[in-house]
Amino acid sequence: MIELTGVHKSFGTLEVLRGIDLTVESGTVTVILGPSGSGKSTLLRSINHLEKIDRGRVRVDGELIGYRQAGDKLHELGERQILKQRAKIGFVFQNFNLFPHLTALENVAEAPISALRKNKSETYERARALLGRVGLADKADVYPRQLSGGQQQRVAIARALALEPRLILFDEPTSALDPELVGEVLDVLRDLAAAGTTMIVVTHEIGFAREAADTVIFMDEGRIVEQGPPARVLDNPRHDRTRTFLSKVLS
Incomplete structure (x- = not known):
């Protein structure tokens, strides 16, 4: 599904990604x-070209993301082509x-x-079904300001699903929420994972990682330090840096 090869990204003199190689299987x-x-x-934002990488390749379903290749050179795609690619990658x-001026239903259908x-009528029908899927069928006509943080995030997930993406990227989806939400x-x-949705989730929720992940990756200083099944990475990490991080998160 996803293949990253030698991905580098810097902001000025700060090197943020230092040669990332990663393969993610479908489902x-x-x-x-x-x-x-x-x-x-x-790393997440590089997968759907919200961040332009400096070197390397990102492919989703074999398709080069953000660029076309001509010989040994890469040429950035036009904005319309990039948006078309992003429509297949939920974020x-x-x-x-x-959108604060749209109801939950309108946000999902937009x-x-x-x-x-x-088709507008079919899209609204599907949007209602997606709100039901995330437990918000009764909030279709409510505006974001009238929803809790957890409810707003569930609307955002329904909105991502509305485009029927090949995969969904989650950037710390619970970090802005009160603990009880x-x-x-x-x-x-968890429901999406059980349904076989291809997902990459950046999170500090170790319990979710242990329960729902097929692969856990630990990153530090722009590199993948360790990756593997949750039981091994979380319970028996091979690298000192991983052990140090987990000891602080789990304490």
């Missing part, structure tokens, strides 16, 4: 752990990013109608 859940500044969010941000020119969002992620 699996990958959880990325790591301290702040380790490059986790930049759920930590701060929801809902992209399929405006970006993909989907975290569980309702994680329940939705």
Whole structure:
């Protein structure tokens, strides 16, 4: 499903990604752990070209993301082509990013109608079904300001699903929530995982990683330090840096 090869990204003199190689299989859940500044969010944003990489390749379903290759050179795609690629890659941000002037139903239906020119009545019907899937069937006509943080994040997940993406990227989807609201969002992620949705989740929720992930990745200083099944990485990490991080997170 996803293949990253030699991905580098710098912001000025700060090298944020230092040669990332990663393969994610279709239908699996990958959880990325790591301290702040380790490059986790930049890695996610590179997958759908929200961040332009400096070197390397990103492919989704074999398709080069953000660029076309001519010989040995890469040429960045036009904005319309990039948006078309992004429509196949769902992205759920930590701060929801809902349109405040649209209802929950309108937020979910907006992209399929405006970006993909989907039939309006069919799209609204599907949007209602997606709100039901995340437990918000009764909030269709409510505006974001009238929803709790957990409810807003669930609307954001429904919105990502509305485009029928090949995979969904989650950038710390519970970090902006009050502790008592975290569980309702994680329940939705567990349901998606059980349904075979391909997901990459940046999070500090170790319990979710242990329960739902097929692969856990630990990043530090722009590199993948360790990756493997949750039981091995979380319970028997091979690297000192991973052990140090987990000892602080789990304490």
